Amino acid sequence: MTQVGGNRVTPAPQASGAPSEPVVIFDDVSIAFEQKPVLENISFQVHPGEMRILLGPAGVGKSVLLKLTNGLLRPDSGRIFVFGKEISAMHEQDLFELRGAIGTVFQEGALFDSLTVRDNVAYRLSEEHLPEDEITARATEALRFVELEQTLDKFPSELSGGMRRRVAIARAIVTNPKLILYDSPTGGLDPITSTTIIELVMKQRDVSHTSSIVVTHRLQDAFVLAMHHFDRAQNKMVPLPPHQTDTNTTFLMLHQGRLVFDGTTAELIHSTDPFIREYIS
Amino acid sequence: MALATIDAAAKRGVSAVQEYALLSSRAVSDIFRRPFYTSDVFMQADIIGVGSLPIVILTGFFLGGVLALQSASTLNQFGAEAFTGQLVSFSMIKEIGPVVTALMVSGRNASGMASELGSMIVTEQIDAMRALGTDPLKKLVMPRILATVVMLFFLVILSDAVGILGGGFVSVSMLGQDATQYFNTSYQSLEFPDILQGLVKPIFFGFIIATIGCFYGMKTRGGTQGVGRSTTQAVVWSSILIIVTDFMISRTLIGIFGR
Numbered sequence: 001m002t003q004v005g006g007n008r009v010t011p012a013p014q015a016s017g018a019p020s021e022p023v024v025i026f027d028d029v030s031i032a033f034e035q036k037p038v039l040e041n042i043s044f045q046v047h048p049g050e051m052r053i054l055l056g057p058a059g060v061g062k063s064v065l066l067k068l069t070n071g072l073l074r075p076d077s078g079r080i081f082v083f084g085k086e087i088s089a090m091h092e093q094d095l096f097e098l099r100g101a102i103g104t105v106f107q108e109g110a111l112f113d114s115l116t117v118r119d120n121v122a123y124r125l126s127e128e129h130l131p132e133d134e135i136t137a138r139a140t141e142a143l144r145f146v147e148l149e150q151t152l153d154k155f156p157s158e159l160s161g162g163m164r165r166r167v168a169i170a171r172a173i174v175t176n177p178k179l180i181l182y183d184s185p186t187g188g189l190d191p192i193t194s195t196t197i198i199e200l201v202m203k204q205r206d207v208s209h210t211s212s213i214v215v216t217h218r219l220q221d222a223f224v225l226a227m228h229h230f231d232r233a234q235n236k237m238v239p240l241p242p243h244q245t246d247t248n249t250t251f252l253m254l255h256q257g258r259l260v261f262d263g264t265t266a267e268l269i270h271s272t273d274p275f276i277r278e279y280i281s
Numbered sequence: 282m283a284l285a286t287i288d289a290a291a292k293r294g295v296s297a298v299q300e301y302a303l304l305s306s307r308a309v310s311d312i313f314r315r316p317f318y319t320s321d322v323f324m325q326a327d328i329i330g331v332g333s334l335p336i337v338i339l340t341g342f343f344l345g346g347v348l349a350l351q352s353a354s355t356l357n358q359f360g361a362e363a364f365t366g367q368l369v370s371f372s373m374i375k376e377i378g379p380v381v382t383a384l385m386v387s388g389r390n391a392s393g394m395a396s397e398l399g400s401m402i403v404t405e406q407i408d409a410m411r412a413l414g415t416d417p418l419k420k421l422v423m424p425r426i427l428a429t430v431v432m433l434f435f436l437v438i439l440s441d442a443v444g445i446l447g448g449g450f451v452s453v454s455m456l457g458q459d460a461t462q463y464f465n466t467s468y469q470s471l472e473f474p475d476i477l478q479g480l481v482k483p484i485f486f487g488f489i490i491a492t493i494g495c496f497y498g499m500k501t502r503g504g505t506q507g508v509g510r511s512t513t514q515a516v517v518w519s520s521i522l523i524i525v526t527d528f529m530i531s532r533t534l535i536g537i538f539g540r
Binding site: 100106112 | 316404408410411412413415
């Protein structure tokens, strides 16, 4: 489903056709570190199948917002709901269970350097004590998705930066999570590798329809995600027709700890806010 | 200004003690909560226990030997050289065995734990573990505590035995003493409170080594420099705490049993 121009379209409903509950709700969330406010009064929602691209200058709190989403950090005030559960009020032990349904791709991959690629990808499955055959099959399948099934027995240190990032994506998707959080998935990578990673992120969005929050400070990546879709027949991303954007991809922008934008691609492009204009120019 | 600095330092100190107490208590309570990471416990027991065998045997043997050498020359002045075995076994079992073994294991493993966990913190691997639904305290800290406590207990027994053997070797081969007399006095003079003291200490020391190593590892900040700092602090503080705790246990048990 695509939209022309700047009209905001309700995110894809579930199979039943009924409007679905948001996957993530931030309700007036604030957090400070050592008395220094990092995020203030943040409110937004992520609907099923929706990809929210979080933009903002470096150090504005984008990664903090992601860590709040999976409960790695707790807000000082406000409430955060994930899959309808208020995670800001949950006990740490209950959060471990919930996080099983959330995939996270960290900034530098954060692969376990003493485990092989197979064991990294299959980490969650091993924790669930699945049979070894099933673990190997699912890890291989996830690695095939990122086109790295030949690296099964390698260690992370034997892989390039881009390959490590792809393994991190495989690790995030191996349990078929309902929500994926990408923390600067292309940060520090060359343009060609970045495009490969963005294509994978898009593939996950358009093939599996997983809800996601993508943190990036690279506008080019953000607009590629908004203006392309993944074609399963060609097995690659293709541009949408002119003036069309992906309706399930919307934007959030942080500036000085506050959410200064929450809207569609067209609304972002046509925004008159001086900061946003300067940021996207 | 100076007052503010003292105030801030005091707050940091109290906060560190509080964090340490929380980490230790949570990790201990994790022993009784599922899932139980059996394979991780065995792996750590292998690294900590089997890996420390060579240094424990070597130090134990030579400590026993030097104890025999030193005590024999002093006892000789009173014509009591026959009590060399008793002195060596007393010293090894009650003090030298537990303390030196703990210090050796601390130097080897508290530093290892701090650097390993510290590296995992700075490369976001601990966050990744939490994000994957695993409690790092249960998966990483609990197995280290359990393995260190159990393995140090046996390492100390081994060190005591090797130390007494070392003392015997020196007494017989270098001081010309009778082997039967040495081992008889070593064995017969020992009583229950002596053995108890020697076996209670490694339990506390093992707990200190693992919790301090993990605590400094888990609170690492500031990249590779931070990892180095954590490693040093882990060894320094575990060594200090081992010696302070040794005094407190000795005082308490001597108070109770009178020896």
